[in-house]
Amino acid sequence: MLFFKECKKVVCSAAYWLYLAMVVVMYVSQFTGELDAAISPPSKGLESYGWKSVEIPEILMPAATEGLVSEYLSGSYMAYPFGIYKEVKLSTKKQEQIAGLIETLAGITKEDLDNFQGYQEEGYRGVAGQDGNVVLTHQEAVLPEIHMPEDMSYEHFRELMRQADKIIGGGSRYSDRYIVGNFSRVPMTYEDAMADYEELMQGENLAKGYTRLFCDYTGIVLSIMPVFVCVSLWQMDKRARMQQLIYSRSISSVKIVGIRYLALVCCSILPVVLTFVHALFGVKAMYSERNIVLGSSVALAALWLIPSLLIVLAVGVFVSETLSPFYAIFLQGIWWFLSLSANQLTGSITRYTLLIRHNNLEKARLFEEQYGDFLWNRIFYLMMSVAALGITVLFYDRHRREERQHVRKSTKNT
Amino acid sequence: MYGKVQKILSVNLRHHFALPFLAALGVLVAAFIVFGVTGLTEQEAALPLEMLVSWAGPVLLTPIFLPEQNREIRDVVRSKRTEYLVICGIRAGYSVAALILCVSLYIGLLKINESQVSGRLLFGAVATALFLGAVGLFSAGISDNAAVGYMVAMMYYLVNYGMRERLGVFYLFGMRGGEYAGKGWLAAGAICLIIAALGIQGKG
Numbered sequence: 039m040l041f042f043k044e045c046k047k048v049v050c051s052a053a054y055w056l057y058l059a060m061v062v063v064m065y066v067s068q069f070t071g072e073l074d075a076a077i078s079p080p081s082k083g084l085e086s087y088g089w090k091s092v093e094i095p096e097i098l099m100p101a102a103t104e105g106l107v108s109e110y111l112s113g114s115y116m117a118y119p120f121g122i123y124k125e126v127k128l129s130t131k132k133q134e135q136i137a138g139l140i141e142t143l144a145g146i147t148k149e150d151l152d153n154f155q156g157y158q159e160e161g162y163r164g165v166a167g168q169d170g171n172v173v174l175t176h177q178e179a180v181l182p183e184i185h186m187p188e189d190m191s192y193e194h195f196r197e198l199m200r201q202a203d204k205i206i207g208g209g210s211r212y213s214d215r216y217i218v219g220n221f222s223r224v225p226m227t228y229e230d231a232m233a234d235y236e237e238l239m240q241g242e243n244l245a246k247g248y249t250r251l252f253c254d255y256t257g258i259v260l261s262i263m264p265v266f267v268c269v270s271l272w273q274m275d276k277r278a279r280m281q282q283l284i285y286s287r288s289i290s291s292v293k294i295v296g297i298r299y300l301a302l303v304c305c306s307i308l309p310v311v312l313t314f315v316h317a318l319f320g321v322k323a324m325y326s327e328r329n330i331v332l333g334s335s336v337a338l339a340a341l342w343l344i345p346s347l348l349i350v351l352a353v354g355v356f357v358s359e360t361l362s363p364f365y366a367i368f369l370q371g372i373w374w375f376l377s378l379s380a381n382q383l384t385g386s387i388t389r390y391t392l393l394i395r396h397n398n399l400e401k402a403r404l405f406e407e408q409y410g411d412f413l414w415n416r417i418f419y420l421m422m423s424v425a426a427l428g429i430t431v432l433f434y435d436r437h438r439r440e441e442r443q444h445v446r447k448s449t450k451n452t
Numbered sequence: 453m454y455g456k457v458q459k460i461l462s463v464n465l466r467h468h469f470a471l472p473f474l475a476a477l478g479v480l481v482a483a484f485i486v487f488g489v490t491g492l493t494e495q496e497a498a499l500p501l502e503m504l505v506s507w508a509g510p511v512l513l514t515p516i517f518l519p520e521q522n523r524e525i526r527d528v529v530r531s532k533r534t535e536y537l538v539i540c541g542i543r544a545g546y547s548v549a550a551l552i553l554c555v556s557l558y559i560g561l562l563k564i565n566e567s568q569v570s571g572r573l574l575f576g577a578v579a580t581a582l583f584l585g586a587v588g589l590f591s592a593g594i595s596d597n598a599a600v601g602y603m604v605a606m607m608y609y610l611v612n613y614g615m616r617e618r619l620g621v622f623y624l625f626g627m628r629g630g631e632y633a634g635k636g637w638l639a640a641g642a643i644c645l646i647i648a649a650l651g652i653q654g655k656g
Contacts, residue, residue, distance in 0.1 A: 052595050052600050053597070053600055059607075063611075064610075125491060126488060127491045273521075273597075276522070364471060364515065372478070
């Protein structure tokens with residue numbers, strides 16, 4: 039009974055309807071476009087089929103060394119310490135340390151680097167054509183000659199690159215996370231693209247591809263918006279001055295907090311379930327000639343999205359009860375932003391980031407490679423939610439006892 | 453009158469300002485940690501200002517009506533001789549001043565670290581934060597609920613990621629692409645929303 043009362047309170051709040059609207063807007067604006075046309079196989083004879091990152095030391099080592107020399111000469115280093123682009127300028131001492139690494143890697147002394155004339159960065163530049171129009175042309179980097187020691191092992195090279203990354207402050211192009219993607223890319227062939235397509239079309243992969251994309255978009259909303267619904271519900275008692283009445287009831291604190299939390303979870307998951315069902319029907323209709331298996335997609339969506347919802351609501355409930363609803367929104371907002379910024383669109387699943395991104399219908403293999411971290415991440419947040427809820431119950435119970443004592447004292451005095 | 457305003461100001465600063473102001477400083481610290489501040493071009497410097505520092509706006513402006521969110525407290529406040537509108541106006545005044553201070557602080561930090569800053573960057577950053585804050589304040593005003601205010605500000609922010617064309621001059625992240633023309637509209641829109649919010653709460 040209490041559960042339905044709490045659900046009614048949630049559903050009747052303005053915050054819930056705004057949350058619902060946000061889930062639907064995100065779904066319609068970002069995802070439904072994918073339901074317009076089925077994925078078609080790659081055509082033969084295209085100029086490019088994209089690039090893929092493959093760890094090939096023979097490609098990676100010279101390219102990364104050139105990159106480091108180029109950034110040393112330009113005086114700034116590209117980095118993504120929190121996933122956001124950052125132009126890092128190093129102090130003289132740190133530049134000297136990088137020069138030392140370059141000497142080991144490329145056989146160029148600091149003096150030679152500093153005296154090098156005519157440095158040019160690799161990239162596209164506007165050049166005036168014969169008709170006077172500016173044409174973008176690709177220009178190769180102009181760098182001092184690099185002589186990498188022949189006895190340099192790949193392991194030693196990677197160790198030196200890690201040192202460079204540390205000097206830059208982490209998250210640079212030479213970090214373990216980014217080095218392969220930045221410096222060891224090979225063009226995809228028609229056969230590669232076709233193999234990816236065939237793999238996607240097999241068995242349950244197709245529905246899982248759409249599920250991943252659905253979860254990617256919905257996860258962004260679920261990692262922030264439910265906190266507003268939660269805060270709104272928690273404030274409702276305060277505004278209606280119902281706290282003392284609830285505190286005086288015989289019902290246990292576990293039941294009050296638990297039922298309220300459950301009501302928030304059930305109501306918040308409702309629009310997600312509805313949009314997901316719509317998405318699955320859309321995929322089924324689009325590929326009516328194929329036998330699409332949905333079971334594992336439902337499990338994947340549940341595993342992906344439910345922990346996000348649980349942790350956001352648990353942290354919202356916990357901070358609202360212990361500090362203030364204002365802090366709950368503020369902390370969740372900062373956490374969400376950092377998490378969103380720390381992620382690349384695809385392929386950067388880590389064990390502890392709140393948001394999990396895979397903004398691609400394909401690249402199933404990449405997701406499978408990171409599945410261990412994905413599973414760890416989701417179980418971690420599931421457990422954190424239970425812990426946060428448990429601590430909230432303790433605080434709630436203490437507040438109740440204090441309030442009861444206060445009322446008893448006041449009654450005695452009068 | 454001057455004495456009364458001074459008294460309202462000091463009471464409100466003491467009781468209702470510290471938390472939002474600390475949170476706004478927290479936003480600046482987060483922006484400082486996440487983004488670089490050294491040697492940025494004007495366009496690069498716009499990134500932290502529009503993406504994160506702009507949140508100082510909702511943090512400072514949205515809770516203006518929060519102390520009287522409980523209807524009974526508001527009724528008591530309204531029964532006093534000083535108009536509720538005056539109290540909210542004073543809060544809006546010091547919140548906007550604090551917002552300008554916060555943005556200026558961050559821009560000062562950029563300047564110290566040899567990044568390119570300019571008057572139009574400062575104006576653009578203040579206008580962005582002010583508009584986002586005004587969206588929050590207005591929503592809080594019409595819904596009588598600060599949580600809804602923050603929520604609508606967040607929704608507006610999210611919408612800016614994917615609906616640039618539809619937002620027209622009210623697009624928040626223009627400076628990142630070197631566009632400053634919309635910032636005047638944002639500032640004007642913010643002023644209109646703040647006045648409307650104060651009007652609604654003052655009457656209601």
